[in-house]
Amino acid sequence: MLATMAPDEAGADRHLDHQSVRREAMERLRPRGGLILRTRRDGLRIRHSDDGELPSAGAHSPRCHAALLGAAGRGAHPAGAGPALRSRGPATGGRRGPSPRLRRVTSPPPSQPAAHVDRALCVLAHPDDVDFGSAGTVAAWTAAGTEVTYCVVTDGDAGGFDDTPREEMGPLRQAEQRAAAAAVGVTDVHFLGYPDGRLEPTLDLRRDISRVIRQVRPQRVLTSSPERFWERIGASHPDHLIVGESTLRAVYPDARNPFAFPELLADEGLDAWTVQEVWLGASPRADHAVDVTDLADRKFAALRAHVTQVGHRDDLEEFVGGWMRQTARGHGLPEGRMAEAFHVVYTA
Numbered sequence: 001m002l003a004t005m006a007p008d009e010a011g012a013d014r015h016l017d018h019q020s021v022r023r024e025a026m027e028r029l030r031p032r033g034g035l036i037l038r039t040r041r042d043g044l045r046i047r048h049s050d051d052g053e054l055p056s057a058g059a060h061s062p063r064c065h066a067a068l069l070g071a072a073g074r075g076a077h078p079a080g081a082g083p084a085l086r087s088r089g090p091a092t093g094g095r096r097g098p099s100p101r102l103r104r105v106t107s108p109p110p111s112q113p114a115a116h117v118d119r120a121l122c123v124l125a126h127p128d129d130v131d132f133g134s135a136g137t138v139a140a141w142t143a144a145g146t147e148v149t150y151c152v153v154t155d156g157d158a159g160g161f162d163d164t165p166r167e168e169m170g171p172l173r174q175a176e177q178r179a180a181a182a183a184v185g186v187t188d189v190h191f192l193g194y195p196d197g198r199l200e201p202t203l204d205l206r207r208d209i210s211r212v213i214r215q216v217r218p219q220r221v222l223t224s225s226p227e228r229f230w231e232r233i234g235a236s237h238p239d240h241l242i243v244g245e246s247t248l249r250a251v252y253p254d255a256r257n258p259f260a261f262p263e264l265l266a267d268e269g270l271d272a273w274t275v276q277e278v279w280l281g282a283s284p285r286a287d288h289a290v291d292v293t294d295l296a297d298r299k300f301a302a303l304r305a306h307v308t309q310v311g312h313r314d315d316l317e318e319f320v321g322g323w324m325r326q327t328a329r330g331h332g333l334p335e336g337r338m339a340e341a342f343h344v345v346y347t348a
């Protein structure tokens with residue numbers, strides 16, 4: 001038919017078709033009580049008129065909708081340190097009824113990390129990463145009753161400084177990481193078995209991290225920053241950047257979206273889960289320091305468990321303590337204190 005029309009007529013016809021389809025869509029939506037909002041690109045979105053709840057959005061994200069609705073702006077939390085995240089409630093998402101995560105988009109995010117969480121998950125690239133950057137903080141969490149799980153993406157088989165056979169390095173480093181974890185009160189350690197030094201931001205990696213998030217159901221995730229930390233290049237190993245990026249992609253949107261990696265729900269029964277906050281280590285925009293001076297001995301014990309990595313360093317405590325003192329100074333803590341610092345991102 002179009003072939004018989006002049007080009008402008010064909011264009012007008014398509015335009016009319018587009019408009020009538022849109023009108024029909026609007027009419028279909030009105031009886032359900034929805035408000036119809038218009039984006040700058042003239043797209044259509046619907047918001048229910050009662051409580052800001054959004055209809056199921058398939059693969060689209062609640063945060064996209066929140067931005068669209070102008071409801072996702074930051075605001076100060078009235079409770080100072082923010083609410084404790086203690087409940088082991090039902091998964092936010094899943095097949096039954098409207099998702100609570102969609103209602104939450106109208107609340108401002110907290111301005112400080114939760115004072116306490118029940119469960120935290122640390123996702124790092126190599127055995128020893130969590131200990132260099134965060135073991136003091138982990139020790140503080142476990143001492144306060146938080147259940148902490150480690151997910152180590154590689155076995156660190158490209159690490160080491162001596163002639164340990166390569167095929168032995170992975171198992172050795174797994175054992176070292178388990179011992180280091182125990183030194184700061186962590187017994188649940190997952191290894192994903194990816195090759196050290198060759199990580200890429202693949203869908204497989206996102207799915208595997210999403211799986212652990214759904215298994216552990218943590219309110220808080222700690223991972224490495226996907227942004228390079230220019231002041232200390234060693235902190236930004238490419239694997240660290242990839243794990244940080246992949247973990248953030250798993251936190252949002254994959255783990256919370258029941259339609260992302262549907263096999264996790266269909267085959268493994270893993271309901272969607274929304275992580276409340278993510279702590280990024282070695283970040284160029286760290287905004288939260290944890291004073292770990294009183295836990296430094298436990299951190300050093302964890303680090304010393306990585307014999308294949310630090311066995312040759314007599315100056316380990318001095319070396320790492322120097323970083324931690326510098327971090328404390330940079331965040332305004334008194335001289336001589338030691339700290340670990342993070343960029344905390346609110347992800348609910």
Ligand SMILES: [Zn+2]
Pocket residue numbers: 125126129237240
């Ligand atoms: Zn590393």
